[in-house]
Amino acid sequence: MTTEENIWKLLEEVPDPEIPVISIVDLGVVRSVTVSNDEVVVEITSTYSGCPATDVFIADIKSKLRENKFEKVEVKMKFSPAWTTDWLTENARVKLREYGIAPPEDEPDKSVLFAKQVVVPCPRCSSKNTKLISQFGSTACKSLYQCNDCHEPFDYFKCLK
Amino acid sequence: MENKDALINYCLRVGDSSLVLGQRLAEWCSNGPILEEDIALTNISLDLFGQSRMLYSYIAELKGNGETEDSVAFGRNERAFYNTLLSERPNGHFGDTIVRGLLVDAFNFHFYTKLKESKDSTLAAFAEKSLKEVTYHLRHSSEWIIRLGDGTEESKNKVQKSLNELWGYSDDLFEMNDDDLNLVSEGVAIDLSSIKPLWQETINTVLSRAKLTLPENVFMHKGSRNAVHSEYLGHLLCEMQYLQKAYPDAKW
Numbered sequence: 001m002t003t004e005e006n007i008w009k010l011l012e013e014v015p016d017p018e019i020p021v022i023s024i025v026d027l028g029v030v031r032s033v034t035v036s037n038d039e040v041v042v043e044i045t046s047t048y049s050g051c052p053a054t055d056v057f058i059a060d061i062k063s064k065l066r067e068n069k070f071e072k073v074e075v076k077m078k079f080s081p082a083w084t085t086d087w088l089t090e091n092a093r094v095k096l097r098e099y100g101i102a103p104p105e106d107e108p109d110k111s112v113l114f115a116k117q118v119v120v121p122c123p124r125c126s127s128k129n130t131k132l133i134s135q136f137g138s139t140a141c142k143s144l145y146q147c148n149d150c151h152e153p154f155d156y157f158k159c160l161k
Numbered sequence: 162m163e164n165k166d167a168l169i170n171y172c173l174r175v176g177d178s179s180l181v182l183g184q185r186l187a188e189w190c191s192n193g194p195i196l197e198e199d200i201a202l203t204n205i206s207l208d209l210f211g212q213s214r215m216l217y218s219y220i221a222e223l224k225g226n227g228e229t230e231d232s233v234a235f236g237r238n239e240r241a242f243y244n245t246l247l248s249e250r251p252n253g254h255f256g257d258t259i260v261r262g263l264l265v266d267a268f269n270f271h272f273y274t275k276l277k278e279s280k281d282s283t284l285a286a287f288a289e290k291s292l293k294e295v296t297y298h299l300r301h302s303s304e305w306i307i308r309l310g311d312g313t314e315e316s317k318n319k320v321q322k323s324l325n326e327l328w329g330y331s332d333d334l335f336e337m338n339d340d341d342l343n344l345v346s347e348g349v350a351i352d353l354s355s356i357k358p359l360w361q362e363t364i365n366t367v368l369s370r371a372k373l374t375l376p377e378n379v380f381m382h383k384g385s386r387n388a389v390h391s392e393y394l395g396h397l398l399c400e401m402q403y404l405q406k407a408y409p410d411a412k413w
């Protein structure tokens with residue numbers, strides 16, 4: 001295993017501070033890892049620009065790598081290309097659903113105004129009979145839905161492209 | 162050098178408008194009419210703070226004199242702020258906040274759509290990211306305008322009154338100075354007169370669905386492009402900058 005591959009493995013152990021069942025690699029925010037001499041540079045991007053988790057990502061990456069004897073670690077922010085939910089791994093989608101958060105659905109209606117609401121299956125009972133409660137949920141990346149069958153409210157990790 | 166100053170000033174125009182509106186929306190925290198709206202307005206606020214941070218870091222980098230995103234945000238007084246007049250308007254009632262939101266969100270949507278093509282790669286990347294966020298903001302404000310305008314007699318009257326009052330600050334969104342025009346000719350900045358018809362069309366579409374009408378012969382307030390503000394900005398900054406002024410360079 002190269003040093004880079006080793007670092008990617010370690011980063012898979014760093015959880016998303018807000019949704020701890022998925023790692024920052026699953027979330028798609030780690031964009032590159034480069035090592036030259038004994039200096040590590042990790043490039044990350046933020047999900048939403050105001051996401052308060054970003055500062056925690058940076059601190060957690062540094063401490064994880066330091067624990068593993070990488071002394072010189074630099075974490076750089078990369079803004080382009082902008083993060084999209086397409087970068088969530090398949091693993092992340094499975095884990096989100098198990099955790100009770102509906103993973104992003106492809107939203108076929110791209111109109112900005114008055115777009116048709118996408119059908120989001122309930123992560124608990126899989127019913128497609130659900131309704132949007134609020135476009136904005138407990139964090140910037142989620143909206144709030146409710147299942148009309150089992151009546152559970154749930155978070156939907158909204159599609160961002 | 163002149164060009165760098167113009168670019169910094171342009172970033173202040175955009176970043177300050179986000180920061181100040183973000184601060185206004187944060188005032189709704191724990192005061193929203195319903196829990197979901199409390200969360201929605203503060204989520205939008207958070208997006209706006211994030212957007213201003215990206216530009217303030219860029220400004221700090223351009224200046225290269227030890228300034229940081231924090232010193233840019235907290236180290237200036239109102240005559241050095243370039244935010245639009247709409248962004249500093251008080252929240253008023255929920256309808257006032259939603260109308261202000263619609264006017265600004267529709268502007269941001271068309272502005273970032275164009276700014277994505279800027280020859281300045283940092284501004285282009287910033288616009289690409291911000292556009293995704295303001296698209297959600299615009300959906301939020303336009304859907305609420307329709308609910309309120311096409312709702313009860315009271316909600317319709319209230320929101321029509323909000324529109325009549327706030328419309329007078331809409332031309333100010335499109336103000337440009339000579340430096341902006343130079344940046345436009347270099348392909349860095351956006352010619353705001355080119356997005357005004359698009360913005361107007363979006364506003365008209367939403368208002369007609371909401372059964373609201375635009376007021377006529379309204380006096381248009383302007384001046385923010387030259388950092389001339391209403392009395393509200395100073396009060397807002399006092400609160401926002403209090404900690405940094407009381408305890409300079411305080412660290413968490």
Ligand SMILES: [Zn+2]
Nearest residue numbers: 122125147150
């Ligand atoms: Zn269900």
